[in-house]
Amino acid sequence: MTPISRRRALTLAGVGASAAVLASACDDPKPETDEVAFTGEHQAGIVTPAQDRLHFVALDVTTKDRDRLIKVLKDWTAAAARMTAGRDAGEIGAVDGIPEAPPDDTGEALGLPPSHLTITVGFGPTLFDRFGLAAQRPAALEELPRFTGDTLDAALSGGDIAIQACADDPQVAVHAVRNLIRIGMGAVSVRWSQLGFGRTSSTSTGQATPRNLFGFKDGTRNLKAEETGALRDHLWVQPGDGPAWLDGGSYLVTRKIRMLIETWDRSSLTEQETIVGRYKGSGAPLGTEDEFDDVDFTSVGADGQPLLPTTAHVRLAHPDTNSGARMLRRGYNFVDGSDGLGRLNAGLFFIAYQRDPRTAFIPVQRSLAAQDEMNEYVRHVSSALFACPPGVTGPDDYWGRALFG
Amino acid sequence: MTPISRRRALTLAGVGASAAVLASACDDPKPETDEVAFTGEHQAGIVTPAQDRLHFVALDVTTKDRDRLIKVLKDWTAAAARMTAGRDAGEIGAVDGIPEAPPDDTGEALGLPPSHLTITVGFGPTLFDRFGLAAQRPAALEELPRFTGDTLDAALSGGDIAIQACADDPQVAVHAVRNLIRIGMGAVSVRWSQLGFGRTSSTSTGQATPRNLFGFKDGTRNLKAEETGALRDHLWVQPGDGPAWLDGGSYLVTRKIRMLIETWDRSSLTEQETIVGRYKGSGAPLGTEDEFDDVDFTSVGADGQPLLPTTAHVRLAHPDTNSGARMLRRGYNFVDGSDGLGRLNAGLFFIAYQRDPRTAFIPVQRSLAAQDEMNEYVRHVSSALFACPPGVTGPDDYWGRALFG
Numbered sequence: 001m002t003p004i005s006r007r008r009a010l011t012l013a014g015v016g017a018s019a020a021v022l023a024s025a026c027d028d029p030k031p032e033t034d035e036v037a038f039t040g041e042h043q044a045g046i047v048t049p050a051q052d053r054l055h056f057v058a059l060d061v062t063t064k065d066r067d068r069l070i071k072v073l074k075d076w077t078a079a080a081a082r083m084t085a086g087r088d089a090g091e092i093g094a095v096d097g098i099p100e101a102p103p104d105d106t107g108e109a110l111g112l113p114p115s116h117l118t119i120t121v122g123f124g125p126t127l128f129d130r131f132g133l134a135a136q137r138p139a140a141l142e143e144l145p146r147f148t149g150d151t152l153d154a155a156l157s158g159g160d161i162a163i164q165a166c167a168d169d170p171q172v173a174v175h176a177v178r179n180l181i182r183i184g185m186g187a188v189s190v191r192w193s194q195l196g197f198g199r200t201s202s203t204s205t206g207q208a209t210p211r212n213l214f215g216f217k218d219g220t221r222n223l224k225a226e227e228t229g230a231l232r233d234h235l236w237v238q239p240g241d242g243p244a245w246l247d248g249g250s251y252l253v254t255r256k257i258r259m260l261i262e263t264w265d266r267s268s269l270t271e272q273e274t275i276v277g278r279y280k281g282s283g284a285p286l287g288t289e290d291e292f293d294d295v296d297f298t299s300v301g302a303d304g305q306p307l308l309p310t311t312a313h314v315r316l317a318h319p320d321t322n323s324g325a326r327m328l329r330r331g332y333n334f335v336d337g338s339d340g341l342g343r344l345n346a347g348l349f350f351i352a353y354q355r356d357p358r359t360a361f362i363p364v365q366r367s368l369a370a371q372d373e374m375n376e377y378v379r380h381v382s383s384a385l386f387a388c389p390p391g392v393t394g395p396d397d398y399w400g401r402a403l404f405g
Numbered sequence: 406m407t408p409i410s411r412r413r414a415l416t417l418a419g420v421g422a423s424a425a426v427l428a429s430a431c432d433d434p435k436p437e438t439d440e441v442a443f444t445g446e447h448q449a450g451i452v453t454p455a456q457d458r459l460h461f462v463a464l465d466v467t468t469k470d471r472d473r474l475i476k477v478l479k480d481w482t483a484a485a486a487r488m489t490a491g492r493d494a495g496e497i498g499a500v501d502g503i504p505e506a507p508p509d510d511t512g513e514a515l516g517l518p519p520s521h522l523t524i525t526v527g528f529g530p531t532l533f534d535r536f537g538l539a540a541q542r543p544a545a546l547e548e549l550p551r552f553t554g555d556t557l558d559a560a561l562s563g564g565d566i567a568i569q570a571c572a573d574d575p576q577v578a579v580h581a582v583r584n585l586i587r588i589g590m591g592a593v594s595v596r597w598s599q600l601g602f603g604r605t606s607s608t609s610t611g612q613a614t615p616r617n618l619f620g621f622k623d624g625t626r627n628l629k630a631e632e633t634g635a636l637r638d639h640l641w642v643q644p645g646d647g648p649a650w651l652d653g654g655s656y657l658v659t660r661k662i663r664m665l666i667e668t669w670d671r672s673s674l675t676e677q678e679t680i681v682g683r684y685k686g687s688g689a690p691l692g693t694e695d696e697f698d699d700v701d702f703t704s705v706g707a708d709g710q711p712l713l714p715t716t717a718h719v720r721l722a723h724p725d726t727n728s729g730a731r732m733l734r735r736g737y738n739f740v741d742g743s744d745g746l747g748r749l750n751a752g753l754f755f756i757a758y759q760r761d762p763r764t765a766f767i768p769v770q771r772s773l774a775a776q777d778e779m780n781e782y783v784r785h786v787s788s789a790l791f792a793c794p795p796g797v798t799g800p801d802d803y804w805g806r807a808l809f810g
Contacts, residue, residue, distance in 0.1 A: 053602075055740065057743075057749075060747070062747075094620050094674075094685055094686075095685055095686030096686070097674040097685075098674070099673065099674050099675040100673050100674075100675065101673055101674065102670060102671050102672060102673055102674070103620070103674050103677075103685070105620075106618075106620045106666070106670055107616060107619075107620020107621065107685055108603075108616045108617065108618050108619075108620045108738070109616075110616060110620070110686075111613070111616070155745060169603075170575075170602035170603065171602060171603040171738065174602070174603075174618075174738070174740050174751075177749075178618075178666065178670075178749065178751075181667070181749070182667070182670045185667065185670075185671075189747030189748075190743045190747050190748055190749060191743070191747075192742060192743050193740070193742045193743040193749055193750075194742060195600070195602070195740055195741075195742070197458075197575035197576060197579070197600070197602070198513075198574075198575065198576040198579075208516070211512060211513045211514075211515060211516070212513065213511075213513055213579075213583075214512075214513075215499050215508070215510075215511045215512020215513045215515070216512070261511070261583065262586070262587070262590065265507060265511055265583075265587045265590075266507050266590075267507060268504065268505050268506055268507055269499075269502040269503065269504050269505075269506065269507070269508050270504040270505065272508075280499055280500055280502075280508070280512055281499070281500030281501070281515075333513070333576065333579070335460065335579050335598065335600055336600075336741060336742060337597060337598045337599060337600070337741065338462075338595040338596070338597050338598040340560060342465070342467075342594030342595050342596075343594075343595055344462075344582075344583065344586065344595060344598055345598075346579075346583075
């Protein structure tokens with residue numbers, strides 16, 4: 001039985017809507033460039049130019065059988081390699097399946113191209129309590145401290161394993177996560193899950209800076225794929241940092257940050273710009289001209305006050321205020337229906353990758369939690385930390401092989 | 406002060422991600438064709454070729470002041486005309502705003518093109534209890550009956566006013582709904598809200614049939630924009646049907662249908678195809694060859710049983726089984742995080758437009774609720790009915806003018 005290629009299905013069944021837009025706009029064949037390589041030194045989905053859509057899931061491991069867990073990780077790796085190439089999750093597929101058996105692909109992405117799908121996996125601190133992994137837990141991999149003002153929902157926080165699926169098409173990202181959940185059935189179960197619809201950072205110099213739901217450009221000074229030296233210093237775990245299985249990996253922090261957008265929308269333009277520390281239109285730091293101008297910490301206005309207030313978000317989060325700490329942010333906007341109190345349940349699903357959270361996210365967030373005037377307009381409702389292993393290097397490798405092998 | 410055009414901002418601030426994909430794929434200027442006309446005989450967003458992303462909100466009207474409500478409808482109409490043309494919601498905007506005042510656009514869609522945004526408004530039965538509207542309530546506009554198996558959440562059902570925003574870019578759809586909520590602040594509040602990420606129907610013959618989260622092609626036989634006669638018979642309210650204010654309008658039914666996808670994913674291919682009544686791969690009705698072949702109600706197999714089971718969804722929902730009833734479906738896939746029981750909270754946000762729900766949705770759903778084997782895998786958790794007025798015809802017109810005027 002020939003495995004179904006989603007690309008073949010595309011030809012057979014007609015093209016999806018976004019592909020149709022491209023095709024009608026170009027009158028050219030669909031570009032063959034929307035596939036991101038799955039294998040490599042590092043996992044894809046970190047410095048990959050941030051795609052526009054996210055499906056993130058945190059899983060509890062329910063099996064007590066170490067071999068069963070390893071089998072799931074191997075099966076996931078194989079399925080992820082297929083799906084990121086635009087193929088079905090399994091050899092047999094949804095269409096050419098065995099009539100008496102459940103299909104080994106759920107089918108909703110048939111006909112859709114790879115859509116720059118990346119699938120990135122991380123391991124939470126709680127995973128290391130079991131499976132003989134205690135000695136392999138890096139010192140940096142422990143539950144994040146409580147920050148001032150945190151209003152976390154424990155059921156939406158933590159998790160043994162994280163899967164981040166990013167793509168240009170949400171149907172492709174959802175399909176990927178759903179099929180990995182299906183493959184893990186009986187060994188893992190869904191703890192929490194988050195859809196994101198608009199990237200709030202650029203991870204490559206080729207990308208324009210997007211806007212978050214406060215309407216401001218976000219992530220202007222993000223760590224970017226092209227900064228090789230800075231990636232080594234701030235993003236990738238280096239030999240000697242901790243247990244060797246994580247060399248070439250990265251720590252992933254997620255924070256679901258509810259924005260009180262109705263309150264924000266009633267604040268004046270000046271107040272918004274004062275809180276953020278940037279002009280809303282250009283994104284330039286206050287007192288400067290251009291989005292990419294250096295932050296001006298010192299200039300004072302005619303009133304003798306700093307042009308950039310001491311409590312401005314951009315000042316408090318800046319590397320110069322945090323012993324040079326930098327992270328690669330990769331967050332997404334979300335709207336999760338309404339909150340039962342007449343408001344949208346909306347905000348930022350913050351994602352940041354870093355070499356060590358103890359010198360990056362934790363001190364920066366301590367500073368923000370204590371002083372940032374933006375806190376009046378945000379609530380942190382979910383928090384998690386994961387250690388993401390290095391990339392899968394070939395057909396015999398799998399996610400976590402150096403940890404479990 | 407010059408109103409900011411989002412398109413101008415696009416040039417100034419760089420292009421968004423999807424535009425960048427287009428540009429890099431084509432090496433041509435961005436096509437100027439992603440704007441849908443706001444004015445017309447009927448509201449846009451009904452027969453408009455279904456966009457890929459949805460933000461839907463149902464609002465409670467909290468003001469008791471009829472003039473205030475009319476003012477909101479007028480302001481909404483003006484803002485919608487602007488936003489669907491790719492402009493800010495207000496004259497002054499987010500960027501050129503008055504420093505001491507809240508911006509009259511929230512800013513997160515700055516730099517994004519119109520993205521085929523449509524905004525469609527409907528009025529729920531409960532609106533007619535107030536504002537002297539009782540005599541204007543059409544007989545067909547009453548709460549839908551309870552159907553067998555319904556497990557509705559009242560807090561996620563009903564509503565005085567519905568706003569459906571559809572676009573190619575979810576950020577554009579969310580921006581539109583959020584700004585209308587902002588404009589209505591103090592007069593309306595959010596009752597419930599739903600994001601959808603993948604259209605599950607085509608509304609034009611030029612569109613390929615998409616797949617729902619069961620992995621099947623959905624809406625093959627949908628009412629389509631090109632069927633002028635059928636639209637008159639089945640979609641648009643005709644003179645004499647009821648109160649004149651609704652002539653040229655349509656009734657909108659929404660149902661949030663949770664799919665038990667983990668259970669579905671464990672069922673065999675044959676069982677899935679038997680329940681749906683179509684082949685999963687091609688989408689052809691069972692016993693036929695092609696997706697668009699007529700449903701074969703009568704052929705029997707070697708075992709003497711009908712090739713198309715008597716309980717198949719496609720049979721029960723077919724016009725021939727329902728006195729010719731047809732609707733224009735416009736639903737979306739959704740994933741709303743997880744359900745706290747280890748599963749994704751996912752399914753179909755069903756949207757259907759029709760000339761009269763009493764001869765369309767209600768009898769069809771009665772039949773499905775009683776006999777459809779798919780019921781084992783779905784739960785209806787939200788339900789609503791709205792009467793959508795005809796289109797806005799010019800600058801002096803507004804949504805509901807014929808009702809309130």
